[in-house]
Amino acid sequence: MAKKILFFGDFGVDDVIALLYARMDPTIEIVGLVTGYGNISEHNAEDNALFLRALTKAEGSIDIIRGAYKPYTGAFPQYPEEIHGKFGLGPLSPYSANIENKRIHDYSKAVDLIKRHRNQITVVNVGRLSSLSSMLVLYPEVAEMIKEIYVMGGAFFTPGNVTPVAEANIYGDPYAANLVFTVQKKVKIIPLNVTNFAILTKDMIQIITTYCKDPSIGPIIREIFDYYFEFYQETNATHSNIGAPIHDLLALWAAFHPQYMNYIEAPVTVVVEKGDAYGQTIADVRISDQKEDYPLQHIAMGFNYQAFIQSIFTAFTKEG
Numbered sequence: 001m002a003k004k005i006l007f008f009g010d011f012g013v014d015d016v017i018a019l020l021y022a023r024m025d026p027t028i029e030i031v032g033l034v035t036g037y038g039n040i041s042e043h044n045a046e047d048n049a050l051f052l053r054a055l056t057k058a059e060g061s062i063d064i065i066r067g068a069y070k071p072y073t074g075a076f077p078q079y080p081e082e083i084h085g086k087f088g089l090g091p092l093s094p095y096s097a098n099i100e101n102k103r104i105h106d107y108s109k110a111v112d113l114i115k116r117h118r119n120q121i122t123v124v125n126v127g128r129l130s131s132l133s134s135m136l137v138l139y140p141e142v143a144e145m146i147k148e149i150y151v152m153g154g155a156f157f158t159p160g161n162v163t164p165v166a167e168a169n170i171y172g173d174p175y176a177a178n179l180v181f182t183v184q185k186k187v188k189i190i191p192l193n194v195t196n197f198a199i200l201t202k203d204m205i206q207i208i209t210t211y212c213k214d215p216s217i218g219p220i221i222r223e224i225f226d227y228y229f230e231f232y233q234e235t236n237a238t239h240s241n242i243g244a245p246i247h248d249l250l251a252l253w254a255a256f257h258p259q260y261m262n263y264i265e266a267p268v269t270v271v272v273e274k275g276d277a278y279g280q281t282i283a284d285v286r287i288s289d290q291k292e293d294y295p296l297q298h299i300a301m302g303f304n305y306q307a308f309i310q311s312i313f314t315a316f317t318k319e320g
Helices: 013-024 042-055 108-116 130-138 140-145 174-183 202-211 218-234 247-254 305-316
Strands: 003-008 028-034 063-065 121-125 148-152 188-190 199-201 243-245 261-270 281-283 296-303
Touching (some): 003 013, 003 108, 013 028, 013 305, 108 140, 202 305, 247 296
Parallel strands (some): 028 063, 188 296
């Protein structure tokens, strides 16, 4: 039986690749897409989600749900078009698709899905946590109905990618992130120090493009990856001469392959006070019986890269 996923995203390039992977893997059932701001605006994320749903012929099986359009701070976010493009599709536009179903549900639909599939839905949050935290505050009864929560975010024992200490998804709304990590225990956190190594190379993308099971998807993956990869080359980011990290794909993959993930359990909090540490994720990993009383979370520390890549090839290509 396929595992049911409620996907909270900000619909950048790595979100798109993760969702295309999900549609190609028969063990994954996306039941809903909650759009949000972050890599792109919430409005453009809706257009992206409609495009992806039509592209993958899932208009009858996936609900699209409008999420948050700005953080708890009230500030209007800035969008990194140089990384993801205006619509999270690199150089592509979502308006080229023939979209028949353009319905966008309000937020109560996410709650309905969780209640309908009680203890069966895994939440995968790969953008800012504003939408997820709002659901947990407004509908606290659903917290116990969610099977698991996976969050791509944070930076532990490694520099941030927005400030020296903060990762983008947490920094974009640290209040929301801290709320989620306060009201929910044992969230699986897939942080930057792990996702930085979820590298896809141009050679791997060429294999996926050439042998993709769905010939309409392969070229799209190549175009959006090339746009994304160019940013990493220009910024001399980690492994930029080899490939680019597909952060959100690893968070989704982790939900299906726990045997290939390594976690530690530690109390976690987020710095919400303005200053140099704003948005930093802090884990108390001291060997002590007097640790801070933050809620315990599961922090990913490593993963089996070979298994990760093999899963991607198996899902996307005819040869596997």
